[in-house]
Amino acid sequence: MPPFDETRFRLPRGVRADAVLAVGVFVLVALAEGQRLGHGGDSMSSPAASWLLMMAVCGALLCRRRYPVAVGWFTVVGTGAYYVLSAVDGPLVLVPIVALYAIAAQGGMQAAIAMAAAMVIGVGAGTLVAKSDVTGTAVFMLTGWLVAVVALGGVRHSRVAYAEEEARLRATEERLRIAREVHDVVGHNISMINVQAGAALHRLKKDPAQAEEALGAIKAGSRETLRELRATLGVLRQVDEEAPTAPAPGLARADELAASARLSGLRVRIERTGAERSLSAPVDLAAYRIVQESLTNAARHSGGGHVTIRLAYGDEGLTLAIEDDGRGAAARPAVVGGGSGIVGMTERARALGGELTAGPRAEGGFVVRARLPYGITAEPMERRD
Template structure:
C-alpha cells in the first residue's frame, strides 16, 4: 500500500518516489510469500523519470532493479531464474528507451513551437518596419519641404501637407492590414487589398511625390504570382524606394521586374549618392529585413553602391517558394 500510495507523488518528487518504489518493491518480494504485480509500480516510475528527462536516474534505478533480481536468482531463491532476469532487463531497457524517445519528441515539438513563434515575430517586425518606415519617410520628407516653403511659397507648402495627409492615411491602412494577423478571432478581417505588385503603381505614385522620378520596366511572363512572392517583391521595392528617397536623396530610380520560368528577378537602381564602402546605408534593419525576406523564400538579395554612382538592390525569388511556404504554414 505504501508503494502504491507514494506513487501519487511522482510528479512533485519523481526521483525520491522512484527510489522508494524500487526499495519498497524489493522488500515486499523478500519478506512476503504472496506474489503480485507490484513490480509494475517501479517500472511506471522508471518510465516517468525517463520521459521527464531524468535519464541518468532512470538508468541507475533500472540497473539497481536488474542487479537486485539477478542477486536473488544467484542466491537460489527459486522465485526467479536467469531467463526471468534476462526478460526483466529487456523490459526495463525498453521502458527507459521509450521514455527517452517520448522526451525527445516533446522537446522537439517545444523547440519547433518556439522557432515558429520566433519566425512569426520576425515576419511581423519586417511588415511593421516596411509599412511604418515607408510612410514615415514620406511624411518626414514632405513635412521638411512644407516648413521650407511655408513663408515663401504657401501653395507648395499646402501641396506638401496634402501629400502628408494622403500618405498618412495609406500608411494607417497598411498598418491595420499588417496588424490583422494579431486580431481576435471574433474581429472582422481587414477588407483592404493585401500588399502586392498590383499596388506597385500606387507605390510609385507616392514615391514621385517626394520629387523623385521612378521608372518601372516589366519583362517576362505575365500572370498572378504566389502570394508570398508577390508580397516579398512589393516590400523589397517599397523599402528600396524609401532608402532611395531618405538616405540616397536620389532624383531618379529605375525598377526592373523580370519573371522567368523559375524566378522573379528584381532590380532597383538609383542615381543618388549611395553609401561609403563598409557602411550600412540605411543605418537600421531595412536592408537586413529585405535580405531575410528573400532568404526565407529560398532566394537571394544583394544591396550595394554602384560603380557608376548610386545604389542598387537586386533580388531573385524562386517562384516555387510560394507554394512551399504555404504548405509549411498549414502543416
C-alpha cells in the first residue's frame, strides 16, 4: 500500500475555504428549494427574489475577509429577507453564523454581539407578527447557538493574540540573547586586541620578542572574532553555513582566556575547588562569558597586574569569583554605572536562576561573584591537572 501523503489531503484555506463553504451552503439550500417546488408548494410569494437572495448571501462570503462587518450585516439582513419570502426552512442561516464567528475571531466583539442580537430580535418579532410555527423554544435555542458562536470566536481571538504576544516575547528574548553574545564575543576580543596592540607598541623597541608575541595574539584574536561574528550573523540570516569546528565556549577553554589576558600584561591564576562536573551547555556558556567579560574589564579598567579566577564546584551549583588588585570601582565608572558588561553578566546569571554581584573589595581591587545552579544533574568528572 502506498504511504499516506498528507499534502494531497489538505483542507482549503483562505478564499478557497470561503468559496467551498459558499458553494456547499448554496447547494444545500437549492436542494431544499427544489424539493419544495417538486412537491408543488405555492406558498412562496417571489421565487425569483428568493433565489437571488440565496446567491447574494452565499456569494457575500467571498468578501468577508476584506469587509467582515459589512458582509456580516448583509448576510444577516439577506437571510432574514430570504426566510420572509421563502417557505423553506433551509440551511441558509449557516452563512450569517459563519460571518459572526469570523468577526468575533478577529476581535470585533461589539459588532458580532449587535448582529446576534438583531438576528434574535428579528426572529422573535417575525414569529409574533406572522404567527409562524417557530416556537419560543426554537428562538431560545437559536439564541444559545449564537451566544456559543460569538463566545467561540472570542476565545479564538484571545488564543491568537496570546500566541502572537508569546512569539513577540520569544523574539525579544532572542534579540537580547544575540546582543549579549555579540557584546561578549566582539567586545572581549576587540578590547584584548586594543590592549595587546598598546603593549606591542610599548615593547617594540625594548623587547621585540614580546612585541612579536603580542602581535601574534592580535592576529589570532582578530581571526577568532571574525569567525564568531560570521557564525552569529549566519544565525541571524538563517542560512546554511559550515558548522564551526572550534570547541564550544565553556570553562574547558578558561585556560585560553587566561593565556590571552596574560599577553595584555595581566598575571592570571585559576583556582578550582570541589569535584569538577560536566556542566549543562547554558551554565557552561554563562560561566565562560562571565569570566571572559571580567577579564576584559580587568584589562581595560582595573590598572592592576594580578587577576585570580576562583571556580568552586558545590553540591547544587557553581560559584565563580574573579578578583583583581586594581583601583576598584573608581577605575571603571562606565562599567558599573551604565555599561552593558555587568548588566549582561547579571542577566545571564538570573536567566539560569542564579545571581551575580560586582563591586570593589575591602582590601582593594574589584571582584565579580556569581552563583550558577546546575539546573540538571551534573556528573562529577576527574580533576584536571
